[in-house]
Every structure is written in C-alpha cells, then in structure tokens.
Amino acid sequence: MSGVARVGVLALVVAMTAGVSVSVAESHGGGVRGRFDQPQTGYERAVLRNGTPQSAGLDPAPIDAALAKIDEWTTKNYDPTLTVPLYSGAVSLLAHDGVVVDRHQTGYAVRYADAAGTELPEDQKVPMRSDTIFDMASVSKLFTSIAVMQLVESGKVDTTKPVATYLPEFGVNGKAEITVAQLLTHTSGLVSWIPLWRDYPDIPSRIKAVMDLAPRTTPGTNYEYSDLNLITLGVMVQRLTGKPLDQVVAERITRPLGMVDTGYNPPASKLDRIAATEFEAAPPRGMVRGSVHDENAWSLGGVAGHAGVFSTADDMAILAQTILNGGTYKGRRILRPETVTEMLDNHNAAFPDHDHGLGFELNQMWYMGGLAGPHTAGHTGFTGTVVVIDPLSRSFAILLTNRVHPSRNWGSINIARETLCSGLARALAVRPVKGRDSWYAGLGDASSASLTTVVLHPKRPVRVNFSVFVDTERTDRLVFEATTDGVTWAEVPLSVRGRGAPDETVSSLSGNGHRTWWRVEAQLPYAADMTLRWRYVTDARYTGRGVNLDEIVVTESGRTLLNGEKEPHRLHPEGWQRRSR
Template identity: 55%
Template sequence: MRIPVLAAAVVLLSSLTFPLAGSAAAVPAAHHADGSRFDRPYTGFAPVGTVLRRGSPRDAGLDAAPIDAFEQRMAGWEDPSAGAGYLFPGATTLMAHDGVVVERGAGGYAVKYAGTTTELPPDQWVPARTDTLYDLASLSKLFTSIVAMQQLEAGRIDLGTPVAHYLPEFAANGKGDITVEQLLTHTSGFDADPVPSLWQGYSDIPSREQAILDAEPIHPPGTTYLYSDLNMLSMQLVLEKVTGKPLDTLVHDGITTPLQLADTGYNPPPDKLPRIAATEYETSPARGMVRGQVHDENAWALGGVAGHAGVFSTVDDLAVLAQTILNGGTYRGHRILDGDSVRLMEQNFNQAFPGDSHGLGFELDQIWYMGGLSGPQTLGHTGFTGTSLVIDPQSRSFVILLSNRVHPTRATPSTNPPRRAIGVAMSQAMRVAVPGGGPLWYSGQAGGTTSTLSTGPLTATAPVDVDFAAFVNTESTDLLCLEDSTDGGATWHALPLTVTGQGAPPGTPASLSGQSVRAWWHAHAEIPQPAGVFQLRWRYTTDPVYEGRGVDLAHLSVTSAGRPVPGSAALTPAGAWQFLPDARR
C-alpha cells in the first residue's frame, strides 16, 4: 500500500539516508519567493552550498494537491486489481524542489514472483521501501558520461577527437571518423544494439570487448540520431584505456565516494540483497529470477560492469547526484564536475536532429517522459527496467521514479504514464502568478480532452478588440485557440492572434502551444466587422499522447470603441477550466 505523502511525511522523510541540512521550516520564507514560481524560472546554478533537506510541499512554497494526486495514481499503477492500469509490482519515488525533498514514497513489492506467472507465497513477498535498490538499466549511462566529462576536464580525451585516436582497433569497419562527441550524443551511426548480442555470440569478456571494437555502423557518423548501447560500450573502452582503470573503479573513485553514495554501484554485495528489487525471470539465457545481478544481458556478459547498464542505486543516492548537477557539479563541498562540464551536459549538441535534443550524456527536452518539467535545458534519462530521472534547472527541481516493471517479465505496459505524471505533478505544484496581479483561469487537463471558456451572446456595432494574457506550457500539438461564432455556437472559427512577450511565436498564429519558454504572453485579436450577435470562446485541446503543465489565462478583455462589450465578463467554463481567485496555481 502506498502511503499518501502528507500523512507519511514524518515516517518517510525521517528515514532519509542522505545527509540532511535540517528542517526546511527553518529556511526563511523569502528564500522561496521566486523558486515556487513556475513562470519565473531561475538562471544559472543553484547556490553551491545547497544541501537536500526534509520538508513538506508547503515548506517549499508548493501546492500539495498535485503531489497528493500523483501518489494516489501511483497506488493504482502498483495494484494488480487495476487491470490494464497495473504497470509494475513496486516502485519508489522522490520529488525535490529548491533543495527540499517534498515527496518520498514507496508502494507495492520489490519481490513478488517466483516465475514468469507464478507468485511466491504472500509471506515471501518483499515490500518496496524508500531505501530499496533498483537496477537502473540505462540510467547507468549517466555515470559513464560523468566519468567522461571528468576525463575531458583532465585533458585525457577531447570531444572532437576520433575514438580511434585512443583505441586504434576501433577504426575497423569504417569507424575511423567517429568522435567522442558522437558517442556521447548518439550520432555515431551505430545500430541500437550489438548484433549478435554479446552474451550469445561470444564466449568470454575479451572476445565481447573485441566485438565492440569490431562493430560496424549502419549510418555515416554525424548523419542521424540513433540511440545505441554501443555508444556507451565504446565510451567505456575509451575511458578504461586513457585512465588504465576499470569503469567501476572510475565511478567509485570519481562519483560515489566523493558524494557518499553508499548504495550506488555495480554488482552490489550480498549483504544488500534483502533491499534489492527483483527484475525478470529469464529463460534465455537461463538465469532464473534475476535479483542482485544486472538485468541487461549484454552487461551481464561483461561481468556486470558496462558503459550502458549495470549500476544499482536508490532514490536517495540519485537525489544527491541530481542536486549535484543543479549545484553546478558540487555537493557538500565535494566537486565532481566543474560548471563548464555541467553546462555542456545541458547544451543541445543535436540541433540538426529536431526532437532528439541531447547534451553530453543526458537527454534534453523529452516531453514523452519529462511531462510538465520538459524544456530546452531539462536533463534526464530513462532505463528499461522502469526507471527515470528528470532534472529541471529552470525550477531547480528534480523527480525520480524507480520501479521493477520487468518483474517477472518484460512483456508489460509502458511506464511512460507515471514517468510523465511525476513531472506534471511537480510542475503543477509550482504556482503561476498573473503579471500585475489578479485572478486567472487554469486548465491542466489530461490527454485527449478539450476545455472551453465561453462568453454568452454578445453584440457590438464597432470593431471588437480581444486581449488576454496567457501562460502556455503544453505539447506542441496541444493547442490553445481563441474562436468566434456567429451562428449560436454551431460553428467556430479561430481568430488570428498577435502575440508579444519573451519567446512569443512570430506572425499571427491561430493557436498557441509550446514548452520552450516559461513566460507570460500578451495576445490580441480583432473582429473588424462584428456580424450582429457573436460569441467568443477560449478552447484548449490536448491529443491523447503527452501533456505539459497546462494553460493559464488572465486579464481577459473584450472591448469595442474602447469600452467593455456588455456581457463579455460572464464566462462559462466547460471541461477542466478552474477559476483561481488568488492566482496561486
């Protein structure tokens, strides 16, 4: 059973395993004056001394309702009686804002099955806990990437240098021009996975490493984006060559030891097994129920230490790593990266491949799992076992979802809905305030729905001007339109808008959308010749796929000859529109 966040705050947060700086209640309220505003994004890193501390959403200046609602949804995703809504046996989550851990919960079971369909006796089920260790799967790539940035700082590697400079054998099969940068941004031209797989096609670790060196790309380097495990497998070999140390040692010495991440690493020791979530029951290879060993077969074939997979961790350890990134590479006085390296991780190197934004190691601006926190600077990654990490520098927030969705089989529904939902919850917990003050209308609706905000019948004999302020944080295909009707609402037509403000769309768009700018826009529309009786409505429509934070509207004004059109202030909401008189949503 997942305990609601506020009811569980004392129980859950009192057992945090990372070092805390005390209660957030001791932090002056002014500290959160801007941080709790989603429409007033931060620039630059968090103060270097920021240390994670316990607190409630209210302590961080947040609205607890979206966070509570997320907790309730998580309970459903962990419940087998939910039918198609059941996504994973167990999961652990953590949300933090401005250095305050505002949610940390666990539900379901870390171990429940004995085989692909056989459950263990209930007395042998192991509940998921807030300190459960999970197989991170491809979140491991972030650790490899951080080590790569450390070697970049040390001058041992260079982004523009061909990989073959460090590993001459890598030049085989047309790879001589692939650079370090292309490995870190998945633009090398490699296929998604080694073919044949490392565990099937080769008898020992040396032959498997040779297979990585011999791999043949399927595209010329730099011509396409294709996410590939071979990139980080190759990066591992580079790092081990230039340092003379194995990857697990580099991660231990360069990341987990200075940050005191006691539960993070490859091949966890036996004494941690009671806290480790099980993954898949595997018949090919015949490994049985996998628990405490890496799930990924290619990483397993390399002894559990691989550039693309193999790291186990907890939400607490990952929280420290995320805050380190927000701090510009430092936590509690221990620096693992300099600020320039962190900026490179936030910089989009893949502008030639729209939709596949990527820094060095980190993915950027991927709404399909970042949800409402998505934006050009938002960093993150997912893992096949059901894991995700999203770091939003603009709000100094991060969210973590760790699950065992492959337990007992990988043939399970996508975990992208909860991945998005935790990001949406965090974004909606931060308030938006109207420029100049005043109430607002807010819609944060689900996918595949429409909300309308309509006037009654209006009349005017002179040209009509419509003005409003809009804060729009939506997927590009989730549109806000202003429409008019002259036939009693039977048909509606979008009015062209003139939009001004930071990052406003050019020209006269018929609709507004987007997550690239967190700023209020002023929109203006004209009806040059009103045709007798007319109506207006603001319509917000989402497609069934992804959602952002939503839409806020304020300062709605309908005037003719400089005077308000009678009746235009009386608006009828339908769908998810909410009137917020204190404008704190």
C-alpha cells in the same frame, strides 16, 4: 444555417487581421520558491534537506494525486485490457529548491516466483522500502558520461576528436571519424544493440565485436539510441585511466558525493534491500536479483558503460542536486559548472525531437511530462527507472520501479514517469498576472476545454487582449475562435509577445519550456452579434503542465464590451477553473 449567418462567418474569416502586439505581461508575487513561471538561471549551492511540499512553496494536491496513481498501478494497469499490474512496486522522490518534499514507497521489491507471475506467499514477499536498491539499467549511461566529461576537463579527451584517437581499434569499418560527442549524443550511426552475450564466448571477444562493428548509417546524419555508444565510451574511460570503469565511477563520482549505495555488482550483504527484476530463461538465470538485468552488461562482468549501476532514490537525489548545483555537492566538486552547462545544452538541433546533451536526454515530454523544457535533463532505464532534472525550476523527480519483475513483456511504465513529473510541475505555481486568480485548464490525454463569452453586440470592429501561459505538447493547441451564429466557429489570428513567443502571427498557441506569460492581441471585423471562445485540445498522448488565461478584455474603439477580471460570470467554462496558482 441562414444565408446571412453564413456570410457573417465567412466575412469574419476573410477580414481577420493580426493586431498590434503589446509588451509581455509580468508575473506578480514574491520570491521564486515554488514558482513554475519564474525560470531560474545559474546554479544552486544547495544541500538536500527534508521538508514538505508546503515548506517549499508547493501545492501538495497535484503531488498527492500523482502518488495515488503510482500506488494504484501496483495492483492494476492503466490499460484496462491488461490484467497484470503496471509494476510490482515503486520508490519515488521529489525535490524542489534543495528540499526533498516527498519520499514514497509502494508495492513489493520481490513479489513473483516465476515468469508467469505466480505470486509468492505473503511471508515471502519483500515490501519496497525507501532505501530499496534498484538496477538502474540505462541510467548508468549518466555515470559513464560524467566520467568522460571529467577526462575532458583534465585535458585527456576532446569531444570533437575521433574516438579512434583514444581507441585506435575502434577506427575500423567506417568508424575512423566518429567523434566522442557523437557517441554521447547517439549520432554515431551504430545500431542500438547486438546480442554480445549470445554470439560471443568471452569478454575480450565481446569488446572486440563492438570495436569491429560497422555503422548502420553515415555517422553524424542520423539519431539512433545505442548501447554500443556507451559501451565504447566505458572502454575508453578504462583505457585512458588505466582503471576499471567501476573503480573510476567509485573514486571520481560516488565516493566524493557520498552515494553509499551506488555501484556495480552490489555485495551480497545488501541483497535483502535489492529489488528483483526478471525471471530469465534465455540465458537461463532464473529470477534475477542482485545481478545486472541487462544481458550484455551481465556478460561483460556486470560493469559496462551502458548498464550495471545499482542505486537508491536518495543516492540518485544527490546526483541530481549535484547537477543543479553546477557539479558540486557538500563542497565536493565532480564537474565544473561550464561542463554541466555543456552536458545540458542540446547538441542535436539537427534531429528534432531527439534533443540530447553530452550524456543527458533533454526535453522528452513522453516521460518528463510537465517538467519538460529545452534544458530539462534526464534518463530512463529499461528496468523501470527514471531521473528527471529541471534546472529552470530547480526541481527533480525520481521514480524507481522494477517493472520487468517478473517479465519485460508486461508493458511500459512511461505513463507513470510522466504522471509523477507532471504532478511536481503542477505543484509549482503559475501566479495570475492580475488579480487573485486566472483561468486554468490542466487537461489529460484526448481532452478538450472551452471558455466562452456571452453573446456580445459590438457596433464597430473588436479588439481582444489577454494574457496566456502555455505549457503544452506542440500538438496540443490553444485556439481563439469566434462565431456570429453560435454554430460555425472560425479561428482568429493572434499576435503574441513574450519570451519564447512566436515571431509571426499564428492561429494557435502551443509549446513548452519558455515558462512565462505571453501577451496576446487579436482584431476582428464588425459583426452585430459575436461570441468568442478559447478552446484547448489535447491529443491521444502526452501533455504539459497546462494553460492559464488572464486579463481578458474585449473592446471596441475604447469602449469595453467585456472585462474578464471584473465580469468572470460572463465567461462560461467547460474544463476550465479559477486558480490562484
């Protein structure tokens, strides 16, 4: 690089200062149906009905692309070094604004004969159906949490009080001050798991082991996801109601909502619809089908606060819509709206990346993908299940697989969960601020995209204004850069305004959940030759919906050097495309 060019770049870096922000750009277009960029408030009163993506204002292409991957993973793995498929089969359901826009089933509910993965003859395999019943594993925790919050509404429980108030035997060995809320948010200090099924001979001794266990860390000082938290809450529900947990869930949740295939210990009459899980040698249960997979829940009689619920995609859709409705469905209320709000508010601000409501996990991009946001709620299940509810777009995604069939060691399905949720997020529209389209980069993992101007020849300092919609993982950055020699690029400070925008001048933009366009301004010192670019880079795992750019204008003292709306040909895209939504 020449000495002159080097000085020019250094001067650019040293002289850059933040410009004056202007007001946030507003999205244009009709209504809110099908929109990702117009976050909703309040609760719906919808009853689910069947439709298509188009009927709900969605673009079917991202959904179709996601479902193609869901299909593909029944025969191959996303990791090319693995020779086993990601899962045996799957059922999915997507909904927006009260419309079920897609139901999909693929692969097999029963496929293998043993732990080694020996395939059954075709006439013995059981294909997935839309009404296949799955072991929901830890998604069961949501039912226990709802049952607890119903007791809160009735005045029988206060989440701020110690659990020992309701279960005196729990308040031993350093647990006297652990609150109900700490169990619901996994901040109790209890370890994640102990082998109740192996180390204790019967149900009373297993429950006593949980009651007697000492915390591993000081309660309230650490996040550790723990089955023992919800086992304890299940016992508390039983104690305070005088009824077994499965009866409470049936009487207060599933029957009022009409969830006809949801419950514990499903009857033999439904076995033909139940997906098989694992071939277990320890304990020696063989191919598990129709009995809860989780060994501790199995050892507790199939009914426990942390696992044991079986359900279908359609039944779980009713529960998801009930949450979007603020606790009611078809006129049957199971929770008050303010209770739902409390369950969807983050109570773990002290533990970054472990956002958690009272029962629901929140804002977990590793499985919520592009739907993730501060109030996006959900839960996964070890057997290969997930429910994700996004109140801001009034949408939800359900993916049920039997990924532990025939072995839990065949890997994680987080990529499938993320893919389905991102497909729904990208089906929702981000409308351009001005004109018919905007620049869009919806990158996958470990990718980059750049949008570069032609060489500009200003005679004075330069001002750049643009609108941007950012929905990314925090570590996936959009940077605005400049060069005077075409080789060495310098990041330009940005002043940003809009809901959720950074208050201070920043060098890059990232983040998710604000769901709105930002207005950005940057100022650059004079350089005779200048090229600008927007560069979006993702890291190895997890991405959001992506980034949109619009209303790009470069000026000097009132004279326009580049108008992206009128001169898109003067912007050279790599990884960006013009999109109307």
